[in-house]
Amino acid sequence: MKLTETTPAMPALARLPQVAPVERPTPVTQPFMPPLGEYLPYLETIWSNRWLTNSGPYHQELERALEQHLGVEHISLMSNGTVALWTALQALKVSGEVITTPFTFVATAHALRLAGATPVFVDIDEQDCNIAPAGIEAAITERTSAILPVHCFGHPCEVDAITRIAEINDLRVVYDAAHAFGVQVDGQSILRHGDLSVLSFHATKVFNTFEGGAIVSPDGRTKARIDRLRNFGFHGDTIMATASINGKLNELQSAFGLLQLRYIDGLIARRAQISRRYHAALADIQGIAPFRVEGVTLNHSYFPILVTDEYPVPADALCARLTSAGILARRYFHPLICDMPGYRDLPSAQQPLPVARRIARQILCLPIHPNLSDTLVERTIDILANG
Template sequence: MKLSEHPVAMPALARIPALVPIDVPAEPPTPVTQPFMPPLEEFVPFLETIWSNRWLTNSGPFHQQLERALEEYLGVPYISLTSNGTTALWLALQAMKVGGEVITTPFTFVATAHALRLVGATPVFVDIDEEDCNLAPAGIEAAVTDRTSAILPVHCFGHPCDTAAISRIADVYELKVIYDAAHAFGVQTGGQSILRQGDLSVLSFHATKVFNTFEGGAIVSPDQRTKSKIDRLRNFGFIDDTVMARASINGKLNELQSAFGLLQLRYIDDLIARRGEISARYHAALADIDGIAPFTIGGGATLNHSYFPILVSEDYPVDADALCRRLQAAGILARRYFHPLICDMPGYRDLPSARQPLPVARRIARQILCLPIHPNLSDSLVDRTIDILSHG
């Protein structure tokens, strides 16, 4: 019997609505970030291969190719692709058997702290450094107790953490270090990938990131044994078809997303270069505006310009919140990353560390504002943003 002759199939198919055009405003707002979409015709051969081999998930050929291609591009030993960055964090914490108390930052996206709670660990928030918005090493060491099992720093905005100081503390107190490197794709210090630091590093390939696979993520491992453990954990904990070592989740990336990632890699150098041009344009224009302070990260770091954060101080005519509203009213969708702090959100106020002063993190959260930066952004829209800031 043909599908068209099936007594149930046709009524069901008839209920699927036809695609309708989506209205796009003549002048759409300018988002704070936006994914790069390669030419559609370049994605079609990948789709044709997937349609032909019918391998949609479970470590297919594109998945395997993307892992190898990312290892080579990033200069890291081993990569395990995952369905998203939060899943990657959860898997990394599980692989390292992290529990007890974990020192982390309140100035980040909530997924960092959520992953800790989801594995049964207790986040311990400590203050950040005003130069880069990352965990302050002195605060880390002061927070270590006999219940501390690990440190979960974040390379905030892609600014590299003080990995040498964090490594020293971890060695002294025998702590695991798992880096939330969601913003740090391609970032280097001393000519080496920042992703090689710590026990594990975790990436996000969300649509808002420098490199994206629609949704997705990855874990960077130092050796094959650790990668194999993570690969088992992302596949329900199975060792082979019949042996399951421990209960886990389905955290795999599928073939469509892997193929999109392979296509993204063809353009990534140009995309990061364009972000660098926009960042330089902002820096040059904002340098002389009182009360507006862009971040300048030194130390020989190679940045990816994933965000363009500024601090709006008391010397500026309005505060960061008012300036954000002014930009948004003009169609420029600046964002207050990261305000409020995680420790000030209802789901985390119960923690003792949430009631600590955290003076630097709280001040930066009051003053922070991220301006639009992405490869699709034109110079004229950058200049329009600058013009609004320059007139207070």
């Protein structure tokens, strides 16, 4: 799928609080911290009503606010994205083999193993770094129960092709949408696809609640099951329907999320501004290949580039050069999960996976976050331009 980016009307950037520059290493991403004074009234309310967890008023308000903001009907807040992934798999009773991507954060595969399923890694598409539908079809066996694709870097997967494959083979689909907060295709949330979609609200994400996550369900009945699973499996106060975990989000984090939502449009607009500058500056640098997307409303959660053989030094050397200058670029996702000690024993880890291995070798993510100054953006560009 060829992607093109659509840019919505930009909100005013002036609303973002100004932060004094600090001479310290520049991280690849950094959480936005709203003014502390705006958080204090939430804390005062929490201190007053003494409702700290167990689906308190801010928890319920944040679920409703996120449903409205993201254009979905049923959201269940969770304590973190990994717990959310595990709970989604439990809710669908996923077992056996699950086809997924090796080019993602380890939490994707960890959730499968914690749920008792076996990850089956297949190759990715070089255009968007997402799982390749042809690889999914080739990997299906009688033991396959589900597909766990990842919207890597917020680039939407080939959802129509994946839906077709799942329907033909009677498979469940759980999307790891950790990077995809607010991403839309044709004006519709990418979170509407699959049986369930899972978000992460970790501090490194576009929208964060310190730690946190959420599951997007297609209907109220599924949400109710997930809500039970995140509360030890209880149905009501005394009936335990099934053994489960404590995966609830507390009131302090929920309140922080509500405050983050006040700024989210401006935060994404600032990310888009940085992304446009990178694209313009890097277009003529031989051997540096940014990803270009079309027809998609992005959240600009990451700015990945490929450092190809035409560039004077490989990706690891360029990363080291940036780091020595105080710019902490990251090699997401290198090494591949299938090459890590905990997963090398899987049969699918022995497959060639040529595209994933090449991209893992060439990938580099440049700093992009609302706190990033124009000066640091230009310094990053200058280092890349001078090889």
